[in-house]
Amino acid sequence: MLELYHSNWSICAQKVRLVIAEKGLDVLEHHLDLRARDQQQPGYLRLNPKGYVPTLVHDGRPVVESSLICEYLDEVFPETPLRPADPVDKAYMRTWTRRPDDGLHRACATLTNAIAFRLQWLEQSPEDIEKVLRDTPDPTRREWRREMIEKGVESPMVRRSVWVYDSLLDDMEEALAGRDWLAGDDYTLADVSLTSYLNRVAELQLHPLWETSRPRVSDWFARIRARANFKTAIDGYPYDSYIAQMAEQGALQWPKIEEALAD
Ligand SMILES: N[C@@H](CCC(=O)N[C@@H](CS)C(=O)NCC(=O)O)C(=O)O
Incomplete structure (x- = not known):
């Protein structure tokens, strides 16, 4: 199961949602109120020690940092690829x-x-x-x-x-x-x-x-x-x-x- 901890207006969360939408993935969403400091609650800090959104949890294992989450999703769900196959192009x-x-x-x-x-x-x-x-x-x-x-x-x-x-x-x-x-x-x-x-x-x-x-x-x-x-x-x-x-x-x-x- 995929879970996403995020907020509507977070630009990093938007980035991850773009990948999720492109690949048509089913995700259980948890909305954090950043103004209420939900991101600093101890339960959330256990998933994302820096207290940022987004966090992806895949089968119970958290993945943090939006750029890494995007690459992770592309690797695990390779249909509709979002990275070039050629290693040099990938580096570019x-x-x-x-x-x-x-x-x-x-x-x-x-x-x-x-x-x-x-x-x-x-x-x-x-x-x-x-x-x-x-x-x-x-x-x-x-x-x-x-x-x-x-x-x-x-x-x-x-x-x-x-x-x-x-x-x-x-x-x-x-x-x-x-x-x-x-x-x-x-x-x-x-x-x-x-x-x-x-x-x-x-x-x-x-x-x-x-x-x-x-x-x-x-x-x-x-x-x-x-x-x-x-x-x-x-x-x-x-x-x-x-x-x-x-x-x-x-x-x-x-x-x-x-x-x-x-x-
Ligand atoms: N490098 C992190 C940055 C994440 C980040 O800065 N998230 C912002 C929203 S875009 C946040 O959670 N801010 C809450 C705060 O500063 O307390 C990533 O790419 O995931």
Whole structure:
């Protein structure tokens, strides 16, 4: 039996759901409320010691880290393959699938929190915020969260995150010359891996990042959004109030992003 611990709006969970939908797998779902800190409950930490979603449990054995979960699912359920057969092509594909762990995930979380989600934190009392920070065991994560709450778009991390996206989009534009998908002629885990990262910044109304100057990325994203697995795995798990907040705040903060781009 396959079980997935996840949340609708988690970009890492979206990535795994895209694979599940593409392969048509049956999964027992457990929804975590990340704002209620379900991910820090002792029972969940036994499955995922870092307290993140998603976690896949296959016949009782947990698999963590979304990139690894995606590869695991493709290996165990090889019908509708999502990796090229050729080892060199597979290595090329992994240059994309490792991108989130090489800084893209942090950049995405920074933009999301600095622009929009910090407002959810600021609705809490200073005492409650301090408690959440105290209860964040990883010091890097704790300091990052404090910076997002206190500085928002004024944080220098925002500038660096815009740079991470800008260089990713340059690389994608180049890779997509003469082909539809990032790692060759077929849709692979490379495309899966980047889908939710572009979708999140589109939710933040930052799509001019590619729409004004990167036609191949624009076409790729249109193809991605038209796929059945996108409709099932992303549109099928709504988070309307967060989307409204991201759209409103993103439009408001766009001048800051443009300023960072001009650097
Ligand atoms: N490297 C991990 C990152 C997972 C991650 O950061 N998950 C976020 C949601 S996208 C989360 O669980 N956040 C909860 C928290 O920060 O407490 C993966 O790819 O699975």
